[in-house]
Amino acid sequence: MVRLTYRIAGYFGSLAILISTYAYVYQWGMAALEGEPRTWFQALDVVFHSMTTTGYGQDAPWGTPEMTLLMMLIQVTGISYIFVAVPLFVIPWLQTIVQPTPPEHVNELEDHVVIVGYTDLCDTLVDELEASGTPYVILEADGDRAQRLHEGGLTVLHGDPATDDTLDAAQLGDATAVVVDGTEHEFVRAVLAVQDRDPEATVFVLIADPSRARYFRYAGVDEVLSPKHRLGKGLGDRVRDVVEPDLGDGFELREAFDVVEFLVDPDADLFGETVASSRRLEQTGATVLGAWVRGDFVTTLSERVRIDQNTALLVAGTESELEAAAELTGSSGHRYRTAADPVVVVGAGFVGRSAYGTLERAGLETVVVDREAGGHVDVVGDATNEKTLLEARIEDAETLIVALETDDDAILTVLTARALNPDLEIIVGANTAESVTALRAAGASYVLALPNVAGRMILLRVFEHEVMTLGDRLQLRRVAASALVGDELSAAKIRRETGCTVVALERDGDVHSAVDGTRFAADDHLVIAGTDRQIARFRDAYAEN
Secondary structure (H helix, E strand, O other), rough: OOHHHHHHHHHHHHHHHHHHHHHHHHHHHHHHOOOOOOOOHHHHHHHHHHOOOOOOOOOOOOOOHHHHHHHHHHHHHHHHHHHHHHHHEEEEHHHHHHHHOOOOOOOOOOOEEEOOOOOOHHHHHHHHHHHHHEEEOOOOOOOHHHHHHHHHOOOOEOOOOOOHHHHHHHOOHHEEEEEEOOOOOOOOHHHHHHOOOOOOOEEEEEOOOHHHHHHHHHOOOOOEEOHHHHHHHHHHHHOOEEEEEEEEOOOOOOOOOEEEEEOOOOOOOOOOHHHHHHHHHHHHOOOOEEEEEOOOOOOOOOOEOOOOOHHHHHHHHHHHHHHHHHHHHHHEEEEEOOOOOOOEOOOOOHHHHHOOOOOOOOOOOOOEEOOOOOOOOOOEEOOOOHHHHHHHOOOOOOOOOOOOOOHHHHHHEEEEEHHHHOOOEEEEOOOOOOHHHOOOOOOOEEEEEEEHHHHHHHHHHHOOOOOOOOOOOOOEEEEOOOOOOOOOOHHHHHHOOOOOOOEEEEEEOOOEEEOOOOEEEOOEEEEEEHHHHHHHHHOOOOOOO
């Protein structure tokens, strides 16, 4: 609106100067060239008639070519100014009437999240806040950008986040947290203003360059978050084992009873629903052991988090049950396999180094590929080239991690690697959520997008959701449960009380995946899945003391 005001002032100011100048030139021309003097106001009247094309003045026709050319110039100038006025003034003015402007005040808020600055990294955060019913407000100083966000349906407050008036309008004192997206712009002034206005405010800052973190820490923020670091760690974690079968006594699940990982197709009914909704797969008789949610493996399926293109479900069941689960997810899935090396890591930037560090701590052999030589780089070359990947022993690798600066290069690398090793598991870090579909189509097994990781990081900090740590494993155990003898089994009750998931019932050497309503006998055993802590709770609750 301010820019429009300046444009209007410039337009009318230049028009007034031009008309006055033309009037003086016309007055001089009529006296000097035509020999018919006119007052300045008479000249002004003629100029107005000519510029507005309503007439050409009572003095027409003129006897000299110079005056005729002058009048032609006046007429062309007038028409030009009319045409310029439409896009410069009329259309923007109409837009201000038709389009709603971003507010400078919002309704009463409580326990909300204040977002300072907004990039694609905040998309997932806003989606999850809206899905969970948590109010939020975005502070945006730029009027045009605030307008675009407002038209996109987001809750936006137009104002400088470094001023007390804007922070008061955002009701800072009642906010659960303040999230500052500093990946593209510097917001130290805004952080200082928040801390000064409300020293008790919980502030999280997203950064792209870790070297800038210290300035925000000096400013007193609670935590500085690096989405790229978390993306790299998430890619590395994706390779590690999350299921460790230890059924004991030489007992093995039958071949038909397997663990499969399913991505949820965007066209499936489950897509966009809460992760907890994936329990519907258990209507097939299969068991949902857990889910990969934006880089984290979780056994507690959240009612807050939505299933998206970064979600993979880990499901156990018989062949027929898994086929039914595949129909519900819209994905054929692939059999879960334990971590194996070597792992080829393409990209030695910040994301690639974080992935490499995670794999190194897990004790896995890696081959790092990058276009430039470096401390951990084993192969120097372009990973979109077959020769480079062959030098990295891609044909012998079990897993490929792609962590490149551009998604276009990542797509080409995936296509090349898939052609060289059709059985390769390919895990990709994408810079934008829009690239996920293309990377999957190119042959990626799993894609983790940076904006989703950023949103997940903030949600974990703000709401303290539980996730498995690197040291945790999902244990498969065959256990006795004397306290359950004579009771009808309820998998939901056992999960609710212990956190463990009941995978199957073993009776007389046979394995049955459908357990609900079955009366537990003295010689029966349960096959359960859970972390060490969850299995310990199960033993405390149901095993003999």
